Amino acid sequence: MSDFSPTRRNLLAGAAATTAGLALGPRLALAAPGARARPGAEPVRLFSNENRYGPCEGALRAIRESVHLSSRYTALDALQAFRQRVAEEEGVAPEQVLVTAGSLEALSAVAGQYALGGGGVVCSELTFPALPEYAETLGGKVTRVPLDANLAHDLDAMEARVGPGTKLVSVCNPNNPTGTIVDAKRLRDFCESVSPRATVLVDEVYLHYLEPSPANSMVDLVRAGRNVIVVRSFSKIHGLAGMRVGYALAQPDVVKRLFQWRMALPNPLSIAAARASLDDKQFVPRMRKLTQEARRITSAVLDELGLKYVAGHGNFMWISLGADQLDLPARLAPHGFHVATVPSNPIPANISALRLTLGTVEEMRAFGPALRATLKGRG
Ligand SMILES: Cc1ncc(COP(=O)(O)O)c(C=O)c1O
Numbered sequence: 001m002s003d004f005s006p007t008r009r010n011l012l013a014g015a016a017a018t019t020a021g022l023a024l025g026p027r028l029a030l031a032a033p034g035a036r037a038r039p040g041a042e043p044v045r046l047f048s049n050e051n052r053y054g055p056c057e058g059a060l061r062a063i064r065e066s067v068h069l070s071s072r073y074t075a076l077d078a079l080q081a082f083r084q085r086v087a088e089e090e091g092v093a094p095e096q097v098l099v100t101a102g103s104l105e106a107l108s109a110v111a112g113q114y115a116l117g118g119g120g121v122v123c124s125e126l127t128f129p130a131l132p133e134y135a136e137t138l139g140g141k142v143t144r145v146p147l148d149a150n151l152a153h154d155l156d157a158m159e160a161r162v163g164p165g166t167k168l169v170s171v172c173n174p175n176n177p178t179g180t181i182v183d184a185k186r187l188r189d190f191c192e193s194v195s196p197r198a199t200v201l202v203d204e205v206y207l208h209y210l211e212p213s214p215a216n217s218m219v220d221l222v223r224a225g226r227n228v229i230v231v232r233s234f235s236k237i238h239g240l241a242g243m244r245v246g247y248a249l250a251q252p253d254v255v256k257r258l259f260q261w262r263m264a265l266p267n268p269l270s271i272a273a274a275r276a277s278l279d280d281k282q283f284v285p286r287m288r289k290l291t292q293e294a295r296r297i298t299s300a301v302l303d304e305l306g307l308k309y310v311a312g313h314g315n316f317m318w319i320s321l322g323a324d325q326l327d328l329p330a331r332l333a334p335h336g337f338h339v340a341t342v343p344s345n346p347i348p349a350n351i352s353a354l355r356l357t358l359g360t361v362e363e364m365r366a367f368g369p370a371l372r373a374t375l376k377g378r379g
Pocket of ligand 1: 048049101102103104105128172175176203205232233234235241244245246
């Protein structure tokens with residue numbers, strides 16, 4: 001599995017596609033276990049790490065109530081107020097917040113700032129590929145370090161690769177696609193040790209799925225003035241992937257430089273939705289709990305079927321597949337589950353693993369019988 005190198009296109013094509021599959025949730029909830037989805041029904045998308053429950057009520061209301069803003073550019077005072085709100089949430093100064101169109105825009109800005117014209121970037125071999133791919137496009141020199149035996153970032157090996165030309169070191173925690181985390185204290189020590197020599201980027205877009213503890217996030221290092229950038233998103237646990245809102249937290253001079261790489265003015269409806277989602281203090285804990293339950297249900301089926309997997313800490317699981325199981329996406333599709341952007345494409349043999357997004361509890365209850373039937377050749 002260690003030579004898995006998903007392309008950005010593979011991982012992201014699904015994220016850009018329609019969210020119409022959300023409508024299937026209630027229908028599947030009513031289906032008898034093992035029942036096939038009704039012909040013509042929208043498939044359940046389990047490949048883009050979206051939140052299948054969708055946004056909170058407040059966010060939906062905010063979108064409805066802001067529709068009239070669609071004809072306007074985002075008002076700068078609304079954007080400033082949102083930046084202030086994020087700053088309060090994170091305990092940083094507003095000047096330390098860069099609001100972006102999804103965290104992808106933050107990652108591309110960081111790549112532009114640090115890799116353009118040959119800057120060195122150190123990251124893991126098996127991680128979310130957007131940043132290293134942007135960096136390479138801009139002429140950066142990317143060093144990819146293998147994960148450790150547990151499929152987690154090997155921080156010692158990464159630090160050993162930091163050299164005079166290294167401008168940026170990137171850590172994704174929890175890591176996509178393996179779902180593994182690194183020990184918070186070890187990561188903090190790593191950031192302290194590396195950040196005087198190179199900027200450390202910590203992608204925390206899945207961090208909300210961990211039991212909350214202030215120690216988990218590296219945002220305290222941003223607060224303390226370290227050369228660290230933290231990236232977050234409203235696409236995952238907040239269920240707002242289609243609205244494209246994320247942000248980077250960094251030192252004010254870094255935020256100013258990253259601002260020059262921005263490509264989109266944040267959308268007024270998205271800002272309203274994200275703000276409402278921040279205001280709903282019950283939603284994130286509820287989504288975390290439901291995701292844990294979906295993981296528990298799915299783990300039980302994978303155990304029963306004898307599959308090897310990393311249960312992970314995001315809203316997805318990393319499942320190892322045998323050579324005769326690489327057509328799993330095509331075989332699951334008639335059951336109403338899409339586990340790859342293009343189900344007819346088999347999983348490449350050098351990957352031999354499936355990153356399965358966890359759907360709703362009801363969807364994962366229905367997924368078990370479908371997987372069982374598929375793997376027993378009755379799919
Ligand atoms: C680790 C990681 N970072 C960033 C992103 C980009 O997400 P978005 O631009 O929707 O915030 C993703 C999307 O799947 C991701 O998995």
